Amino acid sequence: xxxxxxxxxxxxxxxxxxxxxxxxxxxxxxxxxxxxxxxxxxxxxxxxxxxxxxxxxxxxxxxxxxxxxxxxxxxxxxxxxxxxxxxxxxxxxxxxxxxxxxxxxxxxxxxxxxxx
Amino acid sequence: xxxxxxxxxxxxxxxxxxxxxxxxxxxxxxxxxxxxxxxxxxxxxxxxxxxxxxxxxxxxxxxxxxxxxxxxxxxxxxxxxxxxxxxxxxxxxxxxxxxxxxxxxxxxx
Numbered sequence: 001x002x003x004x005x006x007x008x009x010x011x012x013x014x015x016x017x018x019x020x021x022x023x024x025x026x027x028x029x030x031x032x033x034x035x036x037x038x039x040x041x042x043x044x045x046x047x048x049x050x051x052x053x054x055x056x057x058x059x060x061x062x063x064x065x066x067x068x069x070x071x072x073x074x075x076x077x078x079x080x081x082x083x084x085x086x087x088x089x090x091x092x093x094x095x096x097x098x099x100x101x102x103x104x105x106x107x108x109x110x111x112x113x114x115x116x
Numbered sequence: 117x118x119x120x121x122x123x124x125x126x127x128x129x130x131x132x133x134x135x136x137x138x139x140x141x142x143x144x145x146x147x148x149x150x151x152x153x154x155x156x157x158x159x160x161x162x163x164x165x166x167x168x169x170x171x172x173x174x175x176x177x178x179x180x181x182x183x184x185x186x187x188x189x190x191x192x193x194x195x196x197x198x199x200x201x202x203x204x205x206x207x208x209x210x211x212x213x214x215x216x217x218x219x220x221x222x223x224x225x
Binding site for chain 1: 146157160161217
């Protein structure tokens, strides 16, 4: 069964350091999403890609967060510098990406980030 | 504004039935999703409703009333492994998911 891959699964860093997360969506999925989930809350969309283009990054804190999907396949989310409040689960999801479609999003295992 | 409401926590007994409610307000509507999320893991897809009525899938069923902005997830013959958070998410007119905070379901023997 095809799955969304993410790495690392866990990351501990000190504040002001840089961190990067990687995601490989299900093969053939054009749409890729990065979410942040704080314990006890629902996922919050950070950025959405359609192929290599950003569709929505309105909730991405652009002063410290960046995301790219250069070849329209895998993606990297970076935080620089990390702050204590960035401690959360970072989830990557993908969907087929057919325009105007109500599509199911499939999630990877997530990266749990702890900033000390 | 857009909003999803669901109870924070529910408790049920192994073998019983539980209903988790969700109400939503969105700009446009393109369907309602339910996901299951075990502690420390990623959400996994359970169901999708876009038309009024009940969709049954094994022990899990999901209901939608578009006129009332209301959905529920029904879990039958509860098992200990059903202890998890259940996330309700509505898709708006831009095909974006609006997520609830999740309902933590505790199953007792």
